[in-house]
Amino acid sequence: MLITDGYRAQQAKLHENPNYGVASVQFAPLVSQLINQFGVRQLLDYGAGKGRLAQNLKPAHEVKVTLYDPAIPQWSVLPGPHEMVACIDVLEHIEPDCLDDVLDHLAGLVQRLGFFTVHTGPAIKVLPDGRNAHLTQQPARWWLPKLLDRFDLMMFQKTEQGFWVLVAPLGNK
Structure with missing residues (x-):
């Protein structure tokens, strides 16, 4: 299961906040570079x-961008495989x-x-039920084995609030 109905409702409510879901803007230049x-x-x-x-990408060539978010009705259809997947915050x-x-x-x-970017500490925002919006607050050493079970690591970079990784499917060179 990717998301429970109750949590989907919590996320939909939180997405009503105009300042929720903005982390991708800071990573758009790096994603464009990649x-x-x-x-x-x-x-x-x-x-x-x-x-x-998608609004902040500046690629040097045409790129078809597909949006998926289970808490946003118009983007909640499960996607198929894509050449590149960004999963930011x-x-x-x-x-x-x-x-x-x-x-x-994702694999x-x-x-x-x-x-993929991961913020490893608490979020500023809280869910409508009072929980911190970051349900999993774990260091990179906790996340990396989970990622490496499913992907080949191409690059790892610590950030002020967590880390990002560039990965490839297992077995790809």
Whole structure:
């Protein structure tokens, strides 16, 4: 299961806040650089929120961007595999009981590259039920084995609030 109905409702309510779902803007230049470097023509924004990544990309060539977010009705249709998948400030929001399923889902969607960011501490925002919006607050050493079970690591970078990784499907060179 990727998300429970109750949590989908919590996320939909939280997305009403105009300042929720803005982390992708700061990563848009890096994602644009990766798109250009690897000649990516097809990008899935997994957990797209308000679609701000797509709005802020500046690739040097045409890129078809697909948005997926289970809490946004118009973007809630399950996507198929894509050449590149960006999952920015999403994984720490996933319900702990659903996290392995979401990571498995991502593994089935990434054809060439995955760009994932993880914030490892508490969020500023809280869910309508009072929980911190970051349901999983774990250090990189906790996250990396989960990612490496499903992907080949191409790059790892610590950030002020967590880390990002560039990954490829297992077995790809």
